[in-house]
Amino acid sequence: MSFNISLSGINAANSALNVTSNNIANVNTTGFKESRAEFADVFNSTGYGLSSTAIGSGARLSTVAQQFSQGNIDNTGRSLDLAVAGEGFFTLSMNGERVYSRAGNFQTDSNGYVVNPQGARLQVFSPNADGTGFEAGQLTDLRLLTTDSAPRPTSNVELAFTLPANAAQPIVTPFDPADSKSYNNSTGGVTVYDSLGVSHTQTSYFVKTANPNEWQVYNYVDGVGVGTPTTLQFSNNGALVSPANGEIPFDPFTPLTGAGQLSMTLDITGSTQYGENFSLRNTAQDGYASGKLNEISISEEGVVFARYSNGVDTALGQVALTSFNNPQGLKNQGSNLWTETFASGSPRTGAPDSSDFGQIQAGALEASTVDLTQQLVNMITAQRNFQANAQMLSTQNEVTQAVINIR
Known part of the structure; x- marks a missing residue:
């Protein structure tokens, strides 16, 4: 014994x-x-x-x-290295089987899917059709886009300017954009884009009329007039009175590039008539050319963004985290992977930085707790x-x- x-x-x-x-x-x-x-x-x-x-x-x-x-989080600077600061496991799909991990050393495979070293694919919530959020109940494999970002045609041009209050009528009439003596001032050209992402130049010319506080603006795209001249009127305090809504619609412009018609509106809200000098305070437009993929970035909420050279950020998905009532009941499968068991309880899957789920830290890895x-x-x-x-x-x-x- x-x-x-x-x-x-x-x-x-x-x-x-x-x-x-x-x-x-x-x-x-x-x-x-x-x-x-x-x-x-x-x-x-x-x-x-x-x-x-x-x-x-x-x-x-x-x-x-x-x-x-919780293990220490060490910065790596690599965009696809992820760490969970708090509760939750990365949710992965291994040949259709759901597995879980705290190791965020991800990479892309030959098809662009984000995988761990064993080939298990990282699961994310897929974006809504309108791009305003994510489908909370729908998990999908995260796949990084390698295509260009589509262009967006310009629909709105914003100008904020100050016209000189003491300006006189031009000495040359009628107006001719090729003759600088037939107009007082011009915007110098704003770059706009058609549906194929080709750039064009929109220019506004300002001509003082014989009436006090009154101007006419002529709008051109690539040297072609887009509509009749529009009368601008200012109050005796220099504020814009007409057009009342500050918007001037352009006639449709058909580019020679084969793109669709370019229909734009000029917004001059906030423009004024003060002092003795012309000032162009702001120019903006809402179109952009096509863009090349520059980088992938991931927020603390786990949102994966593709960032393009044209300034567009496209959400590809939101990293899904899973937690269990009894993590010690998980079955260790090796290779930093666990699977659920009866003892672990049912999995709860949610978005990072919500409920009791931790935050995602990109460019970092969670170290061993040993x-x-x-x-x-x-x-x-x-x-x-x-x-x-x-x-x-x-x-x-x-x-x-x-x-x-x-x-």
Whole structure:
């Protein structure tokens, strides 16, 4: 009996050494969660009760408990390196099977899908059709776009200017955009875009009339007039009075590039008539050319953006995090992957930085939670435990040998 007790102690110490050895081996494994060997005593009983003098039967390994504490987050500067600061696991699809991980060392495969080193695809909530949010109940593989961003034709041009209050009528009439003496001032040209992303130049010319506080504006695109001249009227305080809404619609302009008709509106809200000098305070328009993919960026909320050279940011999805009521019940599949079990409870999937889910930190990785110093102490403790139980075996052997040698 006593031999078995010491043997159980040796086995327990050996299990502790195995767990400690595994922890130390994974001290540099991204997203690794250290384990702890937990033991229970063995108490054999016979009959219906236990004597107060009963002796236990040794120790046994009760469980190897994973410790899901937060690991240090180390910056890497690589856009597809992700770390979870808080609760939750990355949600992955491995050949159709749902698996979970805290290791965010992702990369792209030959088809542009974002995968971990084992090829499991990162799951995201897909964008809404209108681009205003994400489908909370619909998970999809994250795939990075490699196509160009489509152009957007200009529909609105904004000008904010100050016309000189003391201006006189031009000395040359009628107006001719080729003769600078036939107009007082011009905007110098605003770049606008057609439906194919080809740029054009929109220019506004300002001509003072004989009436006080009154001007005419002529609008051209690539030297072609787009509508009749529009009368601008200002109050005696210099504020724009007409057009009342500050908007001037252009006639449709048909580019020679094969693009569709360009229908634009000129918004001059906030323009004034002050002082003695012309001033163009602001120009803006809402179109853009096609763009090349510059980079992929990911926000703290897990939104994955494709950023293009034309300034457009396109949301490709939102990283999905999953949490469990009992993470220690997850089954460790190796390669930094876990799968759910009955003991872990049902998975809850949601967006980062919402409810009890943590934030996503891009350009960083979560380090192993193994404290090397503590593991070395555990190793010494298990070693002493092993030696002590071995010594008990030796002592018991000597006692047994002494009994056998009695004559």
